[in-house]
Structures are given as C-alpha cells and as structure tokens.
Amino acid sequence: MLLLVALILLMGIAVGWSIGANDAANSLGTAVGSKVLTLHQAIILIVIFGFLGAYFQGAHVTKTIGKGIVPLDQLGHPAAIYVALVACLAACIWVVLATYMKMPISTSHSIVGAVAGAGLAIGAPVKWKVLFDIFACWIFTPLGAAVLGYIFFIILQNLFYRLVPRKFIKPVVFFLIIASGCYVAYTWGANDVANATGVISGVGVLGPKMSVVFGGLAIVLGIMTWGYKVIETVGSEITRLMPIMALSAQLASAVNVHIYTVFGIPVSTSHSIVGAICGVGLVRGMRVLNFRIMKDMILCWLATPFISGVISLLTLKGVKLFIKF
Amino acid sequence: MKETRNILGWLGMAEEQSILLDSKSHVEETYKTVTFFAEAVQAFIRGDLAGKTQAIDNVGKSEHQADILRSKMINQLSEGMLLPPDREDLMHFVKTLDKIADWTNGAARLLGFIELKLPEGVLKNISAGTDLIVASVTKLREAIIALTRNELKNAITLSAEIDHLEHQADDQKKAMIESIIHAKLEPVSLLLTYQLAEYLEGVTDKIEDCADFIKVLAIKSK
Numbered sequence: 001m002l003l004l005v006a007l008i009l010l011m012g013i014a015v016g017w018s019i020g021a022n023d024a025a026n027s028l029g030t031a032v033g034s035k036v037l038t039l040h041q042a043i044i045l046i047v048i049f050g051f052l053g054a055y056f057q058g059a060h061v062t063k064t065i066g067k068g069i070v071p072l073d074q075l076g077h078p079a080a081i082y083v084a085l086v087a088c089l090a091a092c093i094w095v096v097l098a099t100y101m102k103m104p105i106s107t108s109h110s111i112v113g114a115v116a117g118a119g120l121a122i123g124a125p126v127k128w129k130v131l132f133d134i135f136a137c138w139i140f141t142p143l144g145a146a147v148l149g150y151i152f153f154i155i156l157q158n159l160f161y162r163l164v165p166r167k168f169i170k171p172v173v174f175f176l177i178i179a180s181g182c183y184v185a186y187t188w189g190a191n192d193v194a195n196a197t198g199v200i201s202g203v204g205v206l207g208p209k210m211s212v213v214f215g216g217l218a219i220v221l222g223i224m225t226w227g228y229k230v231i232e233t234v235g236s237e238i239t240r241l242m243p244i245m246a247l248s249a250q251l252a253s254a255v256n257v258h259i260y261t262v263f264g265i266p267v268s269t270s271h272s273i274v275g276a277i278c279g280v281g282l283v284r285g286m287r288v289l290n291f292r293i294m295k296d297m298i299l300c301w302l303a304t305p306f307i308s309g310v311i312s313l314l315t316l317k318g319v320k321l322f323i324k325f
Numbered sequence: 326m327k328e329t330r331n332i333l334g335w336l337g338m339a340e341e342q343s344i345l346l347d348s349k350s351h352v353e354e355t356y357k358t359v360t361f362f363a364e365a366v367q368a369f370i371r372g373d374l375a376g377k378t379q380a381i382d383n384v385g386k387s388e389h390q391a392d393i394l395r396s397k398m399i400n401q402l403s404e405g406m407l408l409p410p411d412r413e414d415l416m417h418f419v420k421t422l423d424k425i426a427d428w429t430n431g432a433a434r435l436l437g438f439i440e441l442k443l444p445e446g447v448l449k450n451i452s453a454g455t456d457l458i459v460a461s462v463t464k465l466r467e468a469i470i471a472l473t474r475n476e477l478k479n480a481i482t483l484s485a486e487i488d489h490l491e492h493q494a495d496d497q498k499k500a501m502i503e504s505i506i507h508a509k510l511e512p513v514s515l516l517l518t519y520q521l522a523e524y525l526e527g528v529t530d531k532i533e534d535c536a537d538f539i540k541v542l543a544i545k546s547k
Contacts, residue, residue, distance in 0.1 A: 029333060102335070103335075104336075233334060234334050237408075238336070238409075239333055239407060240408050245406075270331070270332035273332065274332050277406055278406075290339075293343060297335075
C-alpha cells in the first residue's frame with residue numbers, strides 16, 4: 001500500500017511538473033516577448049500567482065476530479081488507489097505520446113477521460129451527468145474566450161484611444177498586461193492544479209488543502225526547471241500581438257477560466273488562451289485564422305479524452321487480471 | 326521547444342509546417358516551369374519554332390502561378406497572429422524558391438530571342454545545362470517533400486546532392502562558353518547565347534541557395 005501511495009504521489013509530481021513546464025508561457029509569455037518584463041521577473045510572478053491560485057481556489061476543481069466524475073472516496077481503499085494511480089498513469093502516457101507526436105493536447109481533458117475510463121474498468125458508478133456538463137464546457141471554453149476576447153478588444157481599443165491621453169497609453173497598457181498576465185497565472189493555478197492532485201485528494205492520500213499545496217509546488221518545480229525555456233521561445237519568437245491585443249486576450253482568457261473554476265469545472269487554460277487570441281484576431285477579419293491548422297487542433301482536442309479514457313480502461317482491466325482488489 | 330506541447334509553441338510549429346506544405350505546391354509549379362523550359366530547349370534543337378514558342382509561353386504562365394503562390398506564403402508569414410519560430414529563414418526560403426522560376430523564365434525569354442540555328446556543339450551544351458537544371462529541381466522537390474514529412478536526414482542528403490549538381494553546372498557553363506567562343510557566332514547570337522549560359526548556371530545557383538535553406542530548416546528542426 002505504501003508503494004502505491006508513493007507511486008501516486010510521484011505521478012502527481014510528474015503531471016504537475018508537466019503543467020508548469022509547458023503552460024507557464026500562456027500567462028506572461030507575451031509580456032516577456034514585448035519586453036514589458038524580463039524573463040526572471042515573469043517567472044517570479046508566475047510562480048507567486050500560479051501558487052496563490054492553486055492555494056485559494058484550487059479546491060473547487062480538485063473536488064470535481066477527485067470525487068465528481070467517479071466517487072473515489074466511496075470505492076474502498078485498494079480499488080480507489082488503483083483507479084487513481086491508473087488514471088494518473090494513463091493521462092501521463094497520453095501526454096507524453098502526444099508530445100512526442102507533436103500534438104497539442106490538454107492535461108485537463110486527458111485526466112478527466114482517464115478517470116472516467118478507470119472508473120468504467122472496475123464498474124464504478126461514473127457520473128455521466130457531470131461528465132456531460134464538463135464536455136459541454138470544453139466546447140464553450142474556446143468559444144466563450146473568443147467572444148470575450150472580441151468584446152474586450154473592441155472596448156479596450158476604444159477606451160484607450162478615445163479616453164486615455166496618448167502619453168499615458170503605453171505605461172497603462174504595460175501595467176495592465178502584467179496585471180492580466182498575473183490573473184491568467186492565478187486562474188491557471190486554480191484550475192490546473194487539480195489535474196495533478198485531484199485524484200490524490202479524492203482517495204484521501206492528502207487532504208484537500210495539502211493536495212493543492214503539493215500540486216502547486218509540483219507546478220512551481222515545472223516552471224523553474226523547464227517552463228522558462230518555453231516562455232523565452234514563445235515570448236520572443238512566436239507570439240506577435242499588439243500590446244492591447246495581448247491585454248484583451250489575457251483578460252478574456254483569465255475571466256473565462258475563472259468562471260469555470262468557480263463552478264469546479266476542469267477546463268483547458270490553453271484552449272481558453274487560443275480561443276481568446278482568435279477572438280481578438282477576428283476584429284481584424286477572418287484572414288488571420290489558418291483553418292488548416294485549426295482543424296488539426298480541434299481534432300486533437302476532441303480525441304484526447306477518448307484516447308486517455310481507453311488507455312486507462314485497458315490498463316486497469318489488465319491490472320485486474322493479475323491483482324485482485 | 327520543438328517537442329513542447331505548449332499550445333502557442335505548437336501553433337508556431339504548425340504555421341511553419343503550413344508554409345512548408347505550401348512550398349511543396351510552389352516547387353511543383355517551379356518544376357513545371359523548368360520542364361516547360363526543357364521542352365522549349367528540345368524544340369529549339371529540333372528546329373521546331375512553333376513548339377519552342379508554345380513552351381516558352383507555358384514557362385511564363387507557370388512562373389506567374391509560382392509568383393501567386395509566393396505572395397500567398399509571404400502574406401501568411403507576415404499576417405498571422407502567431408508566427409513560426411524560424412520565420413526569417415522561411416521568408417528567405419520562399420523568396421529563393423521563387424527566384425528559381427524567375428531565372429528559368431529569364432532563360433526562356435533569351436531562348437525566345439535566339440532565332441538562328443546554333444552550331445551542334447553549342448546546342449549540345451545548352452541541352453546538357455538544361456538537363457542539370459531538371460535534375461537539380463527534381464532533387465529539390467524531393468528534398469522539400471522530405472522536409473514536410475519530417476525526414477530530416479533525407480532532406481539534408483538530397484540538399485548535398487544538389488550542391489554536387491551545382492558544381493557540375495559550373496563545369497558545364499565553362500564548357501558551354503568554350504563552345505560559344507569556338508563557334509564564331511555573329512554578334513547578336515553570341516551575346517544572347519552567352520547570356521543564356523549565365524542564366525542556365527544561375528538557375529542551378531538559385532536551386533543550390535534554396536537547398537541551403539532546406540539544410541538550415543532541417544538542422545533547426547532536429
């Protein structure tokens with residue numbers, strides 16, 4: 001049993017590390033790219049606000065992943081631990097495979113699919129209503145962010161160019177870019193920490209508060225060991241948004257994710273930021289969107305929960321052949 | 326970075342792949358331009374003036390199509406919200422790719438001005454120079470396809486073969502100029518044929534430049 005607990009904690013660290021390493025760039029990458037912040041300043045802010053988000057509001061989504069999809073707390077200990085371990089393992093396997101195949105996938109989608117798959121494998125009562133609600137929210141995540149991005153950009157553009165004196169525009173926008181980036185980091189920590197530790201909390205290995213601290217620290221580890229490289233590349237070589245566009249996209253994404261977080265819905269912060277960027281871009285017209293790329297991206301988004309679910313289901317069925325629980 | 330699953334990084338990589346896929350269409354059009362030019366050369370050697378004119382006309386049309394594709398790619402590289410990480414290299418790659426069709430069109434125009442039958446030795450060298458261009462552009466097409474399929478080693482090997490063909494084209498140019506000198510051509514034909522020799526070698530130079538960018542992109546993708 002101790003070994004299983006150690007393994008599940010290790011899996012939690014791995015998922016948290018992966019989130020920190022890959023997704024830290026979504027919050028302040030643009031600020032680094034536009035030289036509003038140095039890389040070190042950005043890292044410090046992401047670490048602080050990501051951790052604060054996990055600590056103060058991480059419990060909402062943690063509860064959904066830990067108990068809302070499959071009631072892990074009601075399964076009895078050996079079974080619940082195996083479900084949690086296999087779900088984490090399956091999500092990790094799919095994230096690693098997808099990364100190797102250069103596919104853009106979401107850890108949130110992966111872990112939700114994996115928990116449901118593991119639950120099905122042992123005949124646990126999967127809460128289909130909750131799953132359906134989560135799926136619906138996944139569809140609305142990029143769409144809602146796009147609508148918010150479009151609206152925010154139009155409002156902010158008019159606000160700044162009509163009301164704010166020219167000499168104040170630049171400092172005010174830069175300050176707001178940093179503030180909105182911190183808000184993105186906060187909502188990211190609050191929503192994504194559950195991917196790392198939702199099942200750990202669900203099986204009672206760690207208490208709710210302790211699990212978000214644990215997950216938050218794993219995310220911080222990811223940011224500090226690998227995340228900075230991604231921030232540097234994304235910020236300096238890929239994103240090329242006008243400051244007001246970046247501000248609108250960040251604000252839209254953060255508000256969007258925050259709403260889902262409050263309701264305890266695990267959503268992809270990456271999908272939210274992409275949706276917001278598209279929404280802001282649409283103000284310029286449809287030509288900024290590359291539909292060939294968007295089609296590939298949507299296919300990956302749709303496939304993720306099903307593939308991780310199948311991996312999880314087959315793995316746990318396989319485990320059951322050798323171990324009785 | 327190439328292995329990241331960060332969505333913004335992925336979008337940049339996807340944009341790069343999208344440009345490379347478009348460059349596949351562009352090199353197909355360039356290949357057609359070169360093939361039409363080879364047809365024009367063969368028609369000229371046979372003394373089939375109508376065939377030569379038709380093939381030269383086709384070179385012009387094909388080069389125009391290549392121009393349209395180039396504009397599309399340049400727009401894509403400069404207008405998107407999220408750009409590929411190696412956009413400067415890609416921009417140079419696209420421009421160099423287009424120069425192949427431009428120079429082939431230039432060679433075809435010169436060929437169109439040559440009306441008198443040239444001596445056998447000169448014709449043989451023009452034919453050999455054209456064959457080298459066709460061989461180089463065929464390799465270039467294969468290298469770009471390899472790059473889009475992420476077969477990086479193959480793309481680099483094919484680019485090295487293009488370098489080798491370019492050295493052969495340099496020697497071929499020397500041989501052609503020798504044959505022009507010994508042919509004792511009248512002034513207009515001499516001028517046009519010499520310019521044609523420059524252009525034939527120029528096309529293989531542009532193909533080699535393009536192959537160099539393929540190497541750069543392949544090495545950066547590793």
